[in-house]
Amino acid sequence: MIYGYDPRTGQTVGAALEETDSAGVGLIVSAAAAAGAAWRATPAAERALALEAVSDALTAHVDELWRIADEETALGEVRLRGEVARTAGQFRLFAEVIRDGGYLEAIIDHADASLAPPRPDVRRMKHPLQGVVAVFAASNFPFAFSVAGGDTASALAAGCPVVVKAHPGHPNTSERVAKIVREALPYPDLLGLVQGMQAGIDLVQHPGVVAAGFTGSVAGGKAIQKLIDEREAPIPFYGELGSVNPVVVLPSAPVKEVASGFAGSLTLGVGQFCTNPGLMFVPEGDELREALVEAVEGTSGGPMLADRIRDGYLGGVERLGELRLLAEGKPGEGAWAVTPKVFTTDLGTFAEKLPHIGEECFGPASIVVTYQDVSDLRPVLERLEGSLTATVHSSEPEEAGEVAEVLAGRAGRLIWNGWPTGVAVCWAMHHGGPWPAATTSFTSVGATAIDRWLAPTAYQDWPDALLPDELKEDNPLDIPRRVDGRSQM
Amino acid sequence: MIYGYDPRTGQTVGAALEETDSAGVGLIVSAAAAAGAAWRATPAAERALALEAVSDALTAHVDELWRIADEETALGEVRLRGEVARTAGQFRLFAEVIRDGGYLEAIIDHADASLAPPRPDVRRMKHPLQGVVAVFAASNFPFAFSVAGGDTASALAAGCPVVVKAHPGHPNTSERVAKIVREALPYPDLLGLVQGMQAGIDLVQHPGVVAAGFTGSVAGGKAIQKLIDEREAPIPFYGELGSVNPVVVLPSAPVKEVASGFAGSLTLGVGQFCTNPGLMFVPEGDELREALVEAVEGTSGGPMLADRIRDGYLGGVERLGELRLLAEGKPGEGAWAVTPKVFTTDLGTFAEKLPHIGEECFGPASIVVTYQDVSDLRPVLERLEGSLTATVHSSEPEEAGEVAEVLAGRAGRLIWNGWPTGVAVCWAMHHGGPWPAATTSFTSVGATAIDRWLAPTAYQDWPDALLPDELKEDNPLDIPRRVDGRSQM
16 A cells, blocks of 8 residues: 655655556556547647646645645645646646647648659648656656646647656645546546556556656666666657756855855755755855855755655765765754755865766755866866756856856756746746756756657648648648748747 | 678679778767867858758769769669759758758747746757767668768758768768768868778767667667667667558549559669558459559569668568469569569458568568458558558548548658658658657658757846847847747748
8 A cells, every 4th residue: 555654744644545556557548548539639729728627626726735735745835835826827838838839830831843853742740649648746846747747737738648657755645636637627537647666667668658757866767768668669758857957156146145045945845856956166265155154054954755855865965975064054843854954165176076976966955166267167067967957146247158158068947147946837948958857858847848749740742621720721720830931920 | 891782793892991990980979079069159051051062062973973872772873863962952951941940949938027936037949969960871862861861961950960870781872972071061070971880889879979860670770779778878869760651542542543653652763762652452343453463563673772681572572472462573683683572462361460461571562452341441550550651542532531540640641642752851741650660759851850959958037148149139040939929930
């Protein structure tokens, strides 16, 4: 049986849930596939309404949902209410995306007999993948990267059914969310839920599964990749794994704002964000160092999501102990509580200890690396692993040119005078980056996350009567298309 | 040493070429990476001019090129001149693509303080992958899918350097094309060439390689995928593998045109196309059967590209021998010549022998499956492997609805009253399809082939002075962008 645990007490909470056995996984995938056939055939306008119904249902249940999740995660009311709102908002964004239709990348090249060889009429658009999308939920976002998270919302928007493998950190929250979403969908089986580690293995190896999304650790991602590699037919694996999120503070940056912003971003949600600033380069100097010590000492720890995650943090902090402790926050309260810790070293020492010192330590720990001259940074930044984000603090863009150029190759999102935690859900967001930040160049947040669950089809001299509406000559759905090489709104 | 062979005589032709050893592969990849850094930084307008210079250089050398290739492939003057023109045309298309700029998928979301939480300014565009693209050349297109083929043209257009592993079927052609392209490029090392099987292995496992393109057999594709799976950091593998390209002839189709079109498409280039029609479903009846026999008997075979390919064809034909021989063409002349053969069976027998009977036999062989009723086709078509193409012949679109729906899930390109050989190079082309036609949902032909070599970056509150021109507020390059959710031409 599977139980939820309260991180504040370490005790079980909620109902005992059964693990899904192999036969159960098979039935759930088959039911999802059957529902998916009807969903694919549903016009985009109706799919958009269904996504909005899911959004409304989540919003309507927020009072209940934050409480269940808080029992299992200890993330607190404010954060969890905000996360439900964000999760509901993601469904609204994807409703907008599929109404717009640009995501289908419709392209029309009319026949041209004057060419050698003569060109037939060729039209192309994307369609949902034919089969079931498997989603592996994350621990640290019980709503926004879980059962009804961005992977699920974008896959449903694309036209694909989804089966989620619940994260063991919040099994009851997962069940409740699944029920709410299923009731709001026109075909409830469009969303399936499985519980248990073996169920996850069965899921990703099921022949009916055509793609998988994952948010979690590097080790977890590698394990799933290995299972996928064993499949006869390869399927895409969209994993968002580890990220250290380097921050470079340039000499012109304001000291006080940097110190307080860093401490806040580092300890938000007990540091349990994939965008947590785990590494910061700062100019040598007493003023900034003292401000950092003061800011970090003003923070408090708290209980982590699971005992395994807490143990991982403690191991990571031990590893960082080869550096000097700069400051620590107040210990948190609760069974699985940890204390924020910031270590420090100089640029030369840090470079010597690469690559191992540059690996992510999940939780409220970070390394402050001091440098003497901005021009010393380049060779060190070039050696960093890929990250989801890289941040520059500076009040003079000219000062940042070289650093910005290097960081652009190391991260999927570049941030100016801000902090990496907090990922805006919008059209332009990219939440991904070079390995090990992500397994592919796709994003798991923002409008273009839908691209993961689509594949194009070309139609050659195909009769207008049989073409999808999106490709018919008179553009009845009024979507953006490229016609004979020109973009048309 | 590596030698080219003349398929007409089986004797070596051209110079003896050295295999590239591991150290050589390392040097070539490093040189390509260094040239790539300068190429990335080159404005799109200049990159477009360089692509056009390559196009011109290929065109200028056509008299020489077709002869070298003909010695190694026996594909003949007309086909090879046409293929050089197509190859040159691909570079021109990609020059147009990068001048247009739409492929960068630039998106801008302005800051919005009214949202909860407030949204920063977020801008996103695609950039070339940072590193070297490995291309594995195909046997059957010594120009268009080889050293200067679509993979190379699209990767160079994206801004990536390329190292090609030459196909052993045309080593001298490969050397000559590489020299011509290198001389036309502003940085010659943007295109590297390696020879030999071990060099291919070294190439795809080199840490400087960030993506690989491949056109070839299922077995070859699986072997490369396995090498990639062993890498520490995964890289995308864009393989175009096997395809049987089903054709469905419906009762209303004109008998004579179908028979002659089929025989022509089947035997073009000795059937050595990945889009060769290897399977055709026809209504039972004497008239069409007799027309097919007559048309196939009017064809001639010819020498295949390599003895290994000839052996593969003979093995495939032996496998198909469990069906009844419907007709065969005249034997071809030359050392590695083969004879076109068409086998036949009824729908029930064919279904019993799936899946093995549905596998590709590379060369001028096909199966004609007779059916009694159109409504019997669906369950059989649903069981076919993925293909690059699927074709319908009919004079009544209403008659084709159900068949079209099933085929849409089994192939990347749907063709109406045409033949699958001949892939138009245009904006809308999709040359890919479900496994084993391709390893991913990307295309290897047409404008969107460039998508394979790109990865997005998001810029948050990034100063205009540091933004790429494509994302600056006033759109100095005048490219299509999506701003605050709306497509703008």
